[in-house]
Amino acid sequence: MAADVLRDVLVPEVLFGAAPADLPREDGCLRGDLMIEDGRVAGMRRGETGTPRVVMPAxxxxxxxxxxxxxxxxxxxxxxxxxxxxxxxxxxxxxxxxxxxxxxxxxxxxxxxxxxxxxxxxxxxxxxxxxxxxxxxxxxxxxxxxxxxxxxxxxxxxxxxxxxxxxxxxxxxxxxxxxxxxxxxxxxxxxxxxxxxxxxxxxxxxxxxxxxxxxxxxxxxxxxxxxxxxxxxxxxxxxxxxxxxxxxxxxxxxxxxxxxxxxxxxxxxxxxxxxxxxxxxxxxxxxxxxxxxxxxxxxxxxxxxxxxxxxxxxxxxxxxxxxxxxxxxxxxxxxxxxxxxxxxxxxxxxxxxxxxxLGRAPVLVNGAAVGDLRISAARDLPGLVSGRLGPLATVAAAEMEHRSI
Ligand SMILES: [Zn+2]
The missing domain is CATH 3.20.20.140 (Metal-dependent hydrolases)
Incomplete structure (x- = not known):
């Protein structure tokens, strides 16, 4: 079976939904690889770490x-x-x-x-x-x-x-x-x-x-x-x-x-x-x-x-x-x-x-359509909130890795 993977991301835990207990936590965020199947987030796994980016709902x-x-x-x-x-x-x-x-x-x-x-x-x-x-x-x-x-x-x-x-x-x-x-x-x-x-x-x-x-x-x-x-x-x-x-x-x-x-x-x-x-x-x-x-x-x-x-x-x-x-x-x-x-x-x-x-269903990252997510070059939440690394962008297909799981 294959899935698309967005590697080494930080997701604010409060915006993720139900998360595995064994995922690393950093400053209120989950850290790992985001698994994507049929255009939707299908969970998060521990992965190799490098320079993370923040992913969150739009x-x-x-x-x-x-x-x-x-x-x-x-x-x-x-x-x-x-x-x-x-x-x-x-x-x-x-x-x-x-x-x-x-x-x-x-x-x-x-x-x-x-x-x-x-x-x-x-x-x-x-x-x-x-x-x-x-x-x-x-x-x-x-x-x-x-x-x-x-x-x-x-x-x-x-x-x-x-x-x-x-x-x-x-x-x-x-x-x-x-x-x-x-x-x-x-x-x-x-x-x-x-x-x-x-x-x-x-x-x-x-x-x-x-x-x-x-x-x-x-x-x-x-x-x-x-x-x-x-x-x-x-x-x-x-x-x-x-x-x-x-x-x-x-x-x-x-x-x-x-x-x-x-x-x-x-x-x-x-x-x-x-x-x-x-x-x-x-x-x-x-x-x-x-x-x-x-x-x-x-x-x-x-x-x-x-x-x-x-x-x-x-x-x-x-x-x-x-x-x-x-x-x-x-x-x-x-x-x-x-x-x-x-x-x-x-x-x-x-x-x-x-x-x-506004009377709308809130979007949580787990289960969300990729189009409803945004990604930031910020490597932590102070960087995200300050906005100095540029605005939140949609997730481009090229950023995901196609991988057998
Ligand atoms: Zn006003």
Missing amino acids: LVEAHCHLDKCHTIHRMQGIGGNLREAIEAQVEDKALWTEDDLRARIGRGMDEAIAAGCGLLRTHVDWLEGLDLPPAWHVIAEAAGDRPGLKVDRSALIGVDILAEPGAADRVARDIAATGGTLGAFVLDHDGREAGMRAVLEAGATYGLTLDFHMDEGLEDGLDGLGLLAELMIGMGYQGPVLCGHCCSLMNVEGDALDRLLEKVAQAGIFVAALPTTNLYLQGRGAGTPDRRGLTRLRELDAAGVPIVVASDNVADAFCPTGFHDPMGALNLAVLTGHLDPPFARWLPSVTTNAARA
């Missing part, structure tokens, strides 16, 4: 904004807080023709593919009224041209609009008909509780995945995450529900934080940290910032809340730099959020946790 970009990306070059005087960024981006929307959207969305998707992504969720701004915006179908067309990247679209609408009678149901019906996720922007809106309830009810009616831009600020009074958790527990809501940002968790500590995180864990909410945009927009004053805009990643993780890390805005009013690369976002989260080694424990935030947050 990355998941769980939160970005392809309709906004790569607009920074046509904006003036950027450098404000979240509300100023929203105003600047509103002005730019006058330029969002279908051709403009197609070019920028395609560029964003190609960046994600080059970074090793196999699945991506982009938020899509709703424009006037409740109708699907033009970017909704432009994204579907661009995704159709790139079969290696699965793309999920999530509505981004003010929660106060969705609180109006019938609005959430109307939007959810269109999303269910075209495929996608129902989402809302939740800040200090008066109608936030009613709006989140309407989103949950519409999500349950149409069987949709949900995604909230939640509490994106360090000011007092942003309490949406706790309200959502209570609503979900009260309704017995079954997810998946992903909340991005949750910056205002930084204002809660001690027993109050413990009680809040317990509720979030009980509700089954996933929380996404979005370091680039949060570092750029939050904690702004006249001088150099002395507060970080990140959410409480370490406390959430310790409380059993699955955490996700993603790229968010790229070269737009909300973040003037960046690229669509979840591993780059994780590298930033490591440094700014003190996500200490061993790094294997944080890799689910850009792979398996992120997939489950």
